[in-house]
Amino acid sequence: METVHTILETRKIIKAWKKDGLTVGLVPTMGFLHEGHESLVKKAAAENDKVVVSIFVNPIQFGPNEDLEAYPRDLDKDKLVCEKANADLIFNPSPEEMYFDNAVTSVAVKELTEGLCGSKRPVHFQGVCTVVSKLFNIVTPDRAYFGEKDAQQLAVIKRMVQDLNFDIDIVGCPIVREEDGLAKSSRNTYLSRDERKAAVILNESLNLAKEALKSGEQYASKLTGIISKKISSEPLAKIDYIEIVDSLELKPVCKISSSILVAIAIYIGNTRLIDNFTWDIK
Ligand code: AMP
16 A cells, blocks of 8 residues: 555556556545544445545635644554555645645535535535535546445535536445444534543434334424434533434424434534434335
């Protein structure tokens, strides 16, 4: 496995692979890799001849008061995770390599980015779509792998690929969780011991909503109420949003009649965590 830091080197390696007729899978990440990322890389390795993992803490997807500086980084450990999961190449550019000072182009997906995290993080999805478009153009993968953990991101990227005719299959991968149910996240490292214990409330509240759906609950407001009540029972937790939307267009739903996404963002102390599940009407 090789690690490169420039677009030129990446293109050279990929050109040689393509000349040999090899397929390429891309796993875009911000690094500090855990088993969630690892599952994406393993899936990419199972479905492609070559796997590229990009590791780039993308400055333009962070708002002015967000955690760009604090975001955890550990390239040496990331290399071990990638090697173990059968990646072939790590693309680890600097911000200067990725962004020209005079760049005036960005990619914005409308409507799907208006609710959920989009309403709370105004610059986020434009930053994500711009960097993912650039990565797609640099790596030219056959397939790209994204986690269902970031469900809105997955829906937005799928729509961007459709709207802009990228010839790339977008593969969604299930959420990998800790033993107590907390979704694995690089940001979990911000949590103190007490906060880490309190953070199980995200998954627990979603499980209550799932139980209600299984028992035939049809109204989104009831589900929101169940989640909200459970979260409120945890003194260290503060609700950022609880939303029930249709899973394709991400528009709010009142009565549940199609596939829905139940998504939450919760502050545990100062750390903002997200979680979700999709519910399909059979
Ligand atoms: P990040 O490094 O947080 O930008 O995440 C890179 C990719 O890994 C994204 O597609 C995430 O959705 C995915 N990912 C992060 N955490 C998990 C998880 N716990 N399970 C599955 N995929 C994940």
